[in-house]
Each structure stands twice: as C-alpha cells, then as structure tokens.
Amino acid sequence: MTINYSLLEETHFIEDIGLFFEQMGMPRMAGRILGVLLISDPPAQSITDIGHRLNASKSSISIMTRLLTENGLIERVASPMPRRDYFRFKPGGWVIYMRQWLELMAGLHKITERGLALVQDKPDAMKERLLEAHDLFSFLEENFPLLLEELRQKRVLHQNNGK
Amino acid sequence: MTINYSLLEETHFIEDIGLFFEQMGMPRMAGRILGVLLISDPPAQSITDIGHRLNASKSSISIMTRLLTENGLIERVASPMPRRDYFRFKPGGWVIYMRQWLELMAGLHKITERGLALVQDKPDAMKERLLEAHDLFSFLEENFPLLLEELRQKRVLHQNNGK
DNA sequence: CTCAACGTTTTGTAAATACTAAACGTTATG
DNA sequence: CATAACGTTTAGTATTTACAAAACGTTGAG
Numbered sequence: 001m002t003i004n005y006s007l008l009e010e011t012h013f014i015e016d017i018g019l020f021f022e023q024m025g026m027p028r029m030a031g032r033i034l035g036v037l038l039i040s041d042p043p044a045q046s047i048t049d050i051g052h053r054l055n056a057s058k059s060s061i062s063i064m065t066r067l068l069t070e071n072g073l074i075e076r077v078a079s080p081m082p083r084r085d086y087f088r089f090k091p092g093g094w095v096i097y098m099r100q101w102l103e104l105m106a107g108l109h110k111i112t113e114r115g116l117a118l119v120q121d122k123p124d125a126m127k128e129r130l131l132e133a134h135d136l137f138s139f140l141e142e143n144f145p146l147l148l149e150e151l152r153q154k155r156v157l158h159q160n161n162g163k
Numbered sequence: 164m165t166i167n168y169s170l171l172e173e174t175h176f177i178e179d180i181g182l183f184f185e186q187m188g189m190p191r192m193a194g195r196i197l198g199v200l201l202i203s204d205p206p207a208q209s210i211t212d213i214g215h216r217l218n219a220s221k222s223s224i225s226i227m228t229r230l231l232t233e234n235g236l237i238e239r240v241a242s243p244m245p246r247r248d249y250f251r252f253k254p255g256g257w258v259i260y261m262r263q264w265l266e267l268m269a270g271l272h273k274i275t276e277r278g279l280a281l282v283q284d285k286p287d288a289m290k291e292r293l294l295e296a297h298d299l300f301s302f303l304e305e306n307f308p309l310l311l312e313e314l315r316q317k318r319v320l321h322q323n324n325g326k
Numbered sequence: 327c328t329c330a331a332c333g334t335t336t337t338g339t340a341a342a343t344a345c346t347a348a349a350c351g352t353t354a355t356g
Numbered sequence: 357c358a359t360a361a362c363g364t365t366t367a368g369t370a371t372t373t374a375c376a377a378a379a380c381g382t383t384g385a386g
C-alpha cells in the first residue's frame with residue numbers, strides 16, 4: 001500500500017489554517033474551509049466538495065461558508081454546473097479582513113474617549129493609561145489604511161515586473 | 164434615594180471593555196478587569212478590590228489577572244500593604260499586545276509558505292491566492308513595528324511639548 | 327410527475343468555556 | 357497560638373459553542 005504524502009501535507013496545511021483561526025477566536029472549521037480554498041484545484045469548490053475533502057457535514061460547511069463570506073475572505077462564484085454553489089477565496093480577502101479588524105480597534109478608540117470623560121477631573125497621571133490606548137488606536141485608524149495602500153502599490157508594481 | 168450616575172457610567176465603560184475583549188475572542192471577565200484598572204483611583208488595585216468592584220469571585224479575578232499579565236496588559240506592583248498583590252495597567256501594555264498580535268500574523272506567513280510548496284508545480288494563477296497572504300503578512304511583519312515606533316516618537320514629542 | 331442532488335435550516339449533542347463556590351496553603355495580627 | 361485575611365487551586369456547574377444528523381425546500385433530470 002502506498003501513502004499519498006502530498007495529501008497528508010495538504011491536510012496538515014489545512015489543519016494549521018484551522019488552528020490559526022481558532023487562535024483568532026473563530027471556529028476551526030471555518031479555517032479548515034479557507035485552507036481548502038487556498039490550495040484547491042480548481043480554486044472554486046462546491047459545499048459538497050469541501051465537505052468530502054474535510055469529512056465534515058454539509059451543515060457545518062454551509063454555516064461556515066456564510067461566516068467566511070461575511071468576513072470577506074471567500075465569495076460565491078457563478079457555477080459551471082447548474083444547481084451548485086461554488087465558493088472560492090476572494091481576491092483581496094485578507095485586506096478586507098484586516099480592515100474589519102481595524103474597525104474593531106477603532107471601536108476601542110471610541111470607548112477610551114468615554115473613559116477619559118470619566119477621569120477628566122483627575123490629574124494627568126490618571127489619564128495617561130487611557131491616553132495610551134486612545135493615541136495608539138486613533139493612530140492605527142489613521143495610518144494602517146496607508147500601510148495597506150502602500151502594500152497594494154508594491155504588489156501592482158511587482159506584478160507588472162513579472163510580466 | 165439618589166443614584167450615582169458616574170458609577171453607572173463607569174460600569175458601562177467597564178462592560179464595554181469586557182465586550183470588546185469578548186469580540187477579540189477572550190473572556191469577558193478579563194476585559195472587565197482591565198476596564199477597572201483603566202479608570203481606578205488609585206491605578207493599582209488588589210484582587211479583592213477588583214472582585215468587590217465587579218461582584219465577581221476571587222477565583223475568576225485570580226485566573227484572569229494571570230491571563231492579562233501574560234498578555235502584557237497589566238502587571239503586579241509592589242504592595243504598599245503587606246500580604247496583598249496589587250495590579251495595575253502596564254505602561255506600554257497595548258503596544259505589547261499589538262506585538263503579540265503581530266506574532267500571530269507572522270505565524271500565518273510561515274504557513275502560507277508551506278502552502279506555496281504544495282502548489283509549486285501549478286500555474287501562477289493557482290499561487291496568487293497564497294501569495295496574497297504571504298505578501299501581506301510578511302509586509303506587516305516588516306512594517307508594523309516601524310509604525311509602532313513612529314507612534315512612540317510622536318508621543319514622546321507630544322509629552323515634551325506638554326511640559 | 328417523480329426522484330435525486332444540492333444547499334439551508336432546525337434540532338440535537340458532546341465538548342469547551344466562563345464562571346462560582348469551596349477547599350487549601352500562607353502569613354500577618356491580635 | 358489561634359484566627360482572619362489574602363490569593364491560589366481544585367472541583368463543580370451552567371452556558372455557550374462547534375459540530376453532526378435529520379428534516380426541509382428547491383430545482384433539474386429522467
């Protein structure tokens with residue numbers, strides 16, 4: 001009996017993406033699905049396909065593809081076969097994901113402002129704690145998008161050079 | 164009967180930090196503790212103090228302060244009273260927290276390299292998905308620390324001006 | 327028209343999680 | 357020396373969560 005080593009390595013890769021997602025506080029299965037869609041050939045796979053690849057139930061896949069879609073990491077694509085929904089990794093997905101993360105952080109920036117209002121009559125030393133968060137997150141809110149834009153331009157350039 | 168409005172607002176603030184933590188995938192109680200330590204007067208509070216403020220059990224506080232300490236957001240400080248452990252928000256805590264977040268992202272960058280090895284024989288179009296993650300996260304790994312340093316210098320400058 | 331293949335939704339369940347309560351060890355105080 | 361205050365650890369519990377199985381609705385093929 002022969003062992004398909006690359007299949008093993010694929011599974012390992014898929015599981016690692018799953019573990020990464022778990023660390024980020026989301027369901028491991030969502031990460032596994034993304035893992036499949038990052039290396040699948042062809043890139044677009046149906047829910048049934050993914051379920052077979054992962055030995056997971058259709059219901060899980062259905063729910064988690066919805067979650068991934070909301071997060072902007074995957075998208076539905078027109079199906080070559082009728083009566084099937086295909087999903088693929090969404091180009092630019094990670095950037096969208098980062099932007100959502102940034103929004104979460106920006107939320108904290110608002111909360112710290114309310115905190116500062118609570119300690120407004122106290123000495124500056126008491127405000128420093130909150131200012132630290134406030135300054136960091138408003139700085140990120142302002143500069144992180146620039147960083148992403150910088151990356152985008154760098155990639156466009158690189159792609160053109162590759163031609 | 165009079166109502167202590169600022170206490171209500173404090174509780175609201177504390178709970179919002181808790182909810183933020185929950186969204187980040189960590190226990191809400193940890194966020195509530197941080198919330199207390201962001202507005203408490205004095206900044207350093209004992210486990211018992213925090214427990215009273217939150218109507219929460221000492222065991223929770225004990226475990227969650229450990230978690231927050233590991234995350235670099237709070238720290239033990241020398242106790243004025245004997246036989247008590249005091250905690251306070253750790254100066255620079257959010258930056259430490261960001262750095263840990265970045266390490267997590269950098270981990271993904273390694274995983275995608277393994278993914279690229281799996282599709283090395285396939286056309287470039289199949290690699291683009293993985294390259295997108297790879298490029299983004301190695302870019303972040305390289306440039307995010309610079310962003311944090313930029314902020315640090317800006318804050319130092321601002322502090323000096325304030326004097 | 328019937329059946330089969332899909333994806334979705336609902337229901338059920340096992341495991342993980344976030345807490346509390348109780349037991350414990352340590353040390354300062356009376 | 358005894359007791360009380362404190363933090364830690366362990367044990368217990370209730371809720372949440374991540375999944376699977378089953379029921380359901382839809383649509384295309386025969």
